Amino acid sequence: MGMAGSGKTTFVRKLYSVLKVMQKNVYSINLDPAIRKLSFPANLDICDTINYKKLMQEYSLGPNGAIVTALNLFATKFFEVIDLLNSKQGIEFIIIDTPGQIETFSWSASGSIITEALSSNFPTSIIYVVDSVRTVNPNSFMSNMLYASSLYYKNQLPIIVVFNKTDLQPAETCMNWMIDFESYMESLDGISSHSYLANLNRSLALVLDEFYQDLPCLGVSSLTGFGFENLLPNMHKSRQEYISIYLPELEKKKKVIEENRVKQEIQKMKKDNEDLSEIRKFMSELRTVEKNNENST
């Protein structure tokens, strides 16, 4: 996941080719219905089943509305995708590219359904792709980090922050801001020390300090391949964390959901029984009235 234009698709393409060169068994999925030309070989492509342009025309939708609708349609079939993935032998990596407009996936019902379906079946982690060129501005850096933290706390899955495009802008400045609070404060002083935004970002930096602790982050270039050798150990670490920390939590959550579902069903059955006894009472009254009427005639 990542903000529009951060380089998600280019990153997926590079990761796919790096894994293929290592002779890994990779399965790739494109979930961006609005992509014009797919630049990586996708085993499964949302565009094969959903025609984004047609959706816009038929339902008079704007670009984002059509992405959300396409994802909704796809989400209804996602359990079949999970069955398909489970039936494949020997898959080591499943890489998924998400739509350009991040909120259409990260804050939509369909995005949650897809993420939950994946994470309850496979060790799952989020790779959050950041555009290093834009993020060298401390305000843009803060919006990116807020987004990354909201994804982390919402999904409760391991997350790796990848500063992309390091061939144009090294990631060190941003990565240093995460470990050295003072250096981030100084960068804000440099651009807009008394603005509301700078003050807000100072407070947010304090809040995010805990999020930054132990957060795996690294710089890569999806064009040149720089840094990808450091990505794989991070992905393995995320997998281990998923199994030891996140999976037990997911299972607890699943148990609570299941218990609630059973409780709801019991409630419904009780309600049905009550309705039934009301009907019985009514029928018996009706029969008495009928009998009285018969007697009087």
Ligand SMILES: Nc1nc2c(ncn2[C@@H]2O[C@H](COP(=O)(O)OP(=O)(O)OP(=O)(O)O)[C@@H](O)[C@H]2O)c(=O)[nH]1
């Ligand atoms: N120099 C450089 N350019 C990159 C890199 N990664 C991506 N780009 C460029 O950034 C632009 C956007 O890349 P995409 O991969 O389409 O980004 P995206 O996040 O998938 O875009 P949307 O899905 O449209 O939001 C393209 O012009 C890419 O060539 C990189 O590591 N270095």
